Amino acid sequence: MLTTRCPAKINLTLHVVARRADGLHELESLVAFAGTGDSLSLLPGGSLSLAVEGPRADSAGETDKNLVLVAARNLAERVPGLRLGAFHLIKRLPVAAGIGGGSSDAAGALRLLAEANGLDLDDPRLMAAARATGADVPVCLEAKARIMRGVGEALAPPIKLPPLFAVLVNPGVAVATKDVFGELGLRPGEDYGFGKHPAIETAGDATGLGALLKKARNDLEAPASNIAPVIGHVLAVLGAARGQRLARMSGSGATCFALFETCRAAATAARVIRRDHPGWWVKASVLR
Numbered sequence: 001m002l003t004t005r006c007p008a009k010i011n012l013t014l015h016v017v018a019r020r021a022d023g024l025h026e027l028e029s030l031v032a033f034a035g036t037g038d039s040l041s042l043l044p045g046g047s048l049s050l051a052v053e054g055p056r057a058d059s060a061g062e063t064d065k066n067l068v069l070v071a072a073r074n075l076a077e078r079v080p081g082l083r084l085g086a087f088h089l090i091k092r093l094p095v096a097a098g099i100g101g102g103s104s105d106a107a108g109a110l111r112l113l114a115e116a117n118g119l120d121l122d123d124p125r126l127m128a129a130a131r132a133t134g135a136d137v138p139v140c141l142e143a144k145a146r147i148m149r150g151v152g153e154a155l156a157p158p159i160k161l162p163p164l165f166a167v168l169v170n171p172g173v174a175v176a177t178k179d180v181f182g183e184l185g186l187r188p189g190e191d192y193g194f195g196k197h198p199a200i201e202t203a204g205d206a207t208g209l210g211a212l213l214k215k216a217r218n219d220l221e222a223p224a225s226n227i228a229p230v231i232g233h234v235l236a237v238l239g240a241a242r243g244q245r246l247a248r249m250s251g252s253g254a255t256c257f258a259l260f261e262t263c264r265a266a267a268t269a270a271r272v273i274r275r276d277h278p279g280w281w282v283k284a285s286v287l288r
Helices: 067-078 101-117 124-133 137-142 177-184 206-214 221-227 230-239 263-276
Strands: 002-011 015-019 025-044 049-053 085-090 146-150 164-170 244-249 256-260 281-287
Touching: 002 101, 002 137, 002 164, 025 101, 025 164, 067 085, 067 101, 067 124, 085 101, 101 124, 101 137, 124 137, 137 146, 164 230, 164 263, 177 221, 206 244, 221 230, 221 244, 230 244, 230 256, 230 263, 256 263, 263 281
Parallel strands: 049 085
Antiparallel strands: 002 025, 015 025, 025 085, 025 146, 025 281, 164 256, 164 281, 244 256
């Protein structure tokens, strides 16, 4: 049995650069990964299958359309004789939440299949399968902090981040990414033109990185909040937490995060928010 973690992907920044003529949106985003996530295992051999359990299993959708199986099929199309097997997913992350849960699961499936078949992670067929599966799957393949550009296909070298003490909050409202981009309202061929992303090649210490993050933004925060006004409530709650340095939405929402000065401050904030909002998904985590 082979196993891997499928961590939550957090967009510390997300700038919309433009909408291409084909309708896709060009992005620039600093991505980090949380200590919380799903778990995936593979028993190699036999036919391809997937069993899903865990606290979020009921919201994972149709098993046959799960991105774990989609990724496996995409790799099998590119690697003749690929050894498949039985996957087992423990689903903990909320879905349609802006933290790449399904994409991280798909990337985990590709890692496990690579291990089972003696493929290197830099095998171009692995990346091709990741790109064919979804825009966020390539950056989740190695699950290392880095700048992601284009429609997810252009990955800068990994960045060594200082430990970022964070609280993640999802209010239990699913937000469809296509609806958020629709609310943004860019026409094909139109630039967003709201300011360039700050250059982040090395992170430095937490204070220096925090200053850079404050110069950036998430351009999907406003349109997502129009669709799901509770996002504004979550940001207000996080913004009022003692010791927070930055509160922002991740991806296309509705999950938001706040960065804190210390691990203790993050844990305390998570405990208070969980007490005051028992219906919300709240996790204290370290982003790397």
